Amino acid sequence: MIIFTEEEVFNYHMADAIKDIKRTLMRQNNGKIVNRKHVMMPVGDSNMIMNFPALDIEQGLTSTKIMSIKDGVSKAHSILTDTDSGEVIANVAASYLTELRTGAMSGIATDMLARKDASVLGVIGTGRMAVQQVFGVLSVRDIEKIILFNHHPEKAEYFKDKIRGLTVTCDIEIASNVNTLTKACDIIITATPSREAVFDDTYLKEGVHINGIGAFMPSTKELNVDTIGRAKYVVVDYKKGVESSAGGFIEAVKQDKFKFENMIQLNDAIEMSFDRNEKDITIFKSIGASLYDMAVAIGAYEKLK
Amino acid sequence: MIIFTEEEVFNYHMADAIKDIKRTLMRQNNGKIVNRKHVMMPVGDSNMIMNFPALDIEQGLTSTKIMSIKDGVSKAHSILTDTDSGEVIANVAASYLTELRTGAMSGIATDMLARKDASVLGVIGTGRMAVQQVFGVLSVRDIEKIILFNHHPEKAEYFKDKIRGLTVTCDIEIASNVNTLTKACDIIITATPSREAVFDDTYLKEGVHINGIGAFMPSTKELNVDTIGRAKYVVVDYKKGVESSAGGFIEAVKQDKFKFENMIQLNDAIEMSFDRNEKDITIFKSIGASLYDMAVAIGAYEKLK
Incomplete structure (x- = not known):
């Protein structure tokens, strides 16, 4: 052993x-x-x-x-x-x-779903789990700038220093409010335990891809239900887990904005090709699975x- | 570690x-x-x-x-x-x-349920799991004789040599048919994967205590449904497991001879005192639990x- x-x-x-x-x-x-x-x-x-x-x-x-x-x-x-x-x-x-496997899953999903020319990455919620999320995205897209947002700016500063120390070389900015971030980003990572949506659907940039990895309980709802509703593709790591535990998705279904049967599980996704235009929004939701x-x-x- | x-x-x-x-x-x-x-x-x-x-x-x-x-x-x-x-x-x-924990569980149950003067132990099914069953009973009652039964007599012989080698000193006999065993025994261990009852209810000795440890699937039914039906006390290690997986008990309920609500779980049993007379029959059923x-x-x- x-x-x-x-x-x-x-x-x-x-x-x-x-x-x-x-x-x-x-x-x-x-x-x-x-x-x-x-x-x-x-x-x-x-x-x-x-x-x-x-x-x-x-x-x-x-x-x-x-x-x-x-x-x-x-x-x-x-x-x-x-x-x-x-x-x-x-x-x-x-x-x-x-942390690494969740980042890798987001990397795989981002590679399939995000615009090829995506160059600005936003991170909402800058805790421990977000570090490898950044590296997952960096490994599949040429990111020129990373924008961070945290309700506690000192935590965003700490995160900035941390990923800089882990050899991230592109620009890293800290946004003073979340709309500044969402308006500018081609890819967004949400990694929070928030009980309500952490961004406003109307301020999203066209063609954005979102990796939602924070919510893992029915009470946690970081993703906006309107965004879930209008996403062209929603890929998830584990359908059963999302149905039982992803608060934002459960809420979106309850509000009749989304149907669970429209989810694509990651193993099916890797054998598909995705037909997205420049304005389509896509989401990857990770809940975790054995x-x-x-x-x-x-x-x-x-x-x- | x-x-x-x-x-x-x-x-x-x-x-x-x-x-x-x-x-x-x-x-x-x-x-x-x-x-x-x-x-x-x-x-x-x-x-x-x-x-x-x-x-x-x-x-x-x-x-x-x-x-x-x-x-x-x-x-x-x-x-x-x-x-x-x-x-x-x-x-x-x-x-x-x-094997040891299953034997110990039967020992604990036997100590609570079997007649104090029980002296003859029968073993129906003499595979690997039965060894520690014997030691479980020996540790709580003064057993003078052990009677073994297996449809393959050579397996009973092998078992006899095995427990003799593990320092069992009392008489050990091999029965040529199962009724000979049941008529003589105060305590019986059944440890088989049998899909039908391994003994006839009518040939049981009065006041017998039975430890049923073999059946663990709905299809395995070593215990006689009539015996389950007339037992004064039925103690089990894990109620949910018995309800879902113990074939003999599921069959006894289906035939309206037994009610699951009459089961006593082992943790409750250790805080009870049992009022049994010399003729009452008692059963311990083990299905296993974490x-x-x-x-x-x-x-x-x-x-x-």
């Missing part, structure tokens, strides 16, 4: 994650992936243990991500088991991997072992 | 398991245990990966048993995670522990670390 620490898995990068998630999605389309809903176990009123089980039949490995959330801080490990021998073969630290955690846990194990 | 092999966990014994399962049941009654249904992931047509997640809030540990079943052979490991630090602290080999796997995984970790 091999143990990989958080420090060690930093040697597994965005390009690796994008490649390995695509591989898993192809296998999913070939019936070789079993994805199971997460298991939630409350520890008192506010803390939580979550398990994310999945199986890669082609690889002969099963992955169980075990995530603890304590005082708002999460820590995760993915346990890999060989289905032939029944032995546990690896314990892969999965906190960075969880198979994505498995994709990067197995990928990291293979690369680093 | 500590790894305990199958050889190492042999130093965790029946008495330990009984003590630790009782502790977990008490904690369950205090609202400190979270038990989750197992997660099944099919590997092709006949193989399987199963996860058994549970949480001990008082201990601050979560346990996920990951079990692979390949060509009929199962192998299991329990992964323990500290809920405070989020770190994986142990990988405990859990194949022997799974919290029992957790109880022995944590117990073994504590004892062996």
Whole structure:
């Protein structure tokens, strides 16, 4: 059994994650992936243990991500088991991997959906999860400028320093209000726990692509329901998860602005070609699912072992 | 992170398991245990990966048993995670522990339900799971004679040699037909995958206690529906599991011979006293549940670390 620490898995990068998630999605389309809903176990009123089980039949490995959330801080490990021998073969630290895989998923979706000439990226909500979101987009589009918005400007400043330190070389600006950001951006990342829409639909730039990765509970609704309603394509990572837990989408359906059957799941999307014009709006919504955690846990194990 | 092999966990014994399962049941009654249904992931047509997640809030540990079943052979490991630090602290080999905990559960139930003067134990179905069933009963009653039955007598012979080698000193006989066994036994263990009842209700000895541990699918029905119907007490390890998966019980309910609401779950049973006369029949049905796997995984970790 091999143990990989958080420090060690930093040697597994965005390009690796994008490649390995695509591989898993192809296998999913070939019936070789079993994805199971997460298991939630409350520890008192506010803390939580979550398990994310999945199986890669082609690889002969099963992955169980075990995530603890304590005082708002999460820590995760993915346990890999060989289905032939029944032995546990690896314990892969999965906190960075969880951020990385979400960024890679947004990268894959952005590559399919965003305008080819997209050059300005906006980030609404500049917490920990947003870092790899930026790298996911940077790996698929030539971004000249990044605009950040946070209700607490000092958090946007901190984020700016952080991604600069991680070798982001393009312009980075901080917007004083969210409309300044949305009017200028070709691609927008929303990564907030907001209970209401974090942008106004009327101030979006034509042809924008939005990656919504913050909301993961019925009460969290960062995406604008009008925007969801008029998007030409809505790609999601896990339909069942969005239907049960993505607040903005549940609200949009309730208001009769959107139909769940119009969602395209990421594995289907990678085998499609998208016909968008310069003004069409597109959305990728990520809620998380066990198979994505498995994709990067197995990928990291293979690369680093 | 500590790894305990199958050889190492042999130093965790029946008495330990009984003590630790009782502790977990008490904690369950205090609202400190979270038990989750197992997660099944099919590997092709006949193989399987199963996860058994549970949480001990008082201990601050979560346990996920990951079990692979390949060509009929199962192998299991329990992964323990500290809920405070989020770190994986142990990988405990859990194949022997799974057999041991089932034996310990039967021991606890037998101690509550069987006649105090029970001295003859019958074993119907003498596979791997039955070994620790014998030790579970031996640890709570003074057994003078064990009678074995298997449709393949050579398997009963093999089992006899096996438990003799594990220091069982009482008489051990092999019955040529099952009625010979049931007529003589005060306690019966059924540990078969049979799709029909493995004994005739009319040939049971008065006052018998039965531990049914074999059936775990709707199609497996080793316990006689008439016996289920006339039992004074039916204690089960996990009500939901029995309702969904214990074939004999589902059949008995369908035939209107039994009501699920008459089941007593093991954690409730340990706080009750049972009023049985010399002729009453009692049953313990085990289907398995994550919290029992957790109880022995944590117990073994504590004892062996």
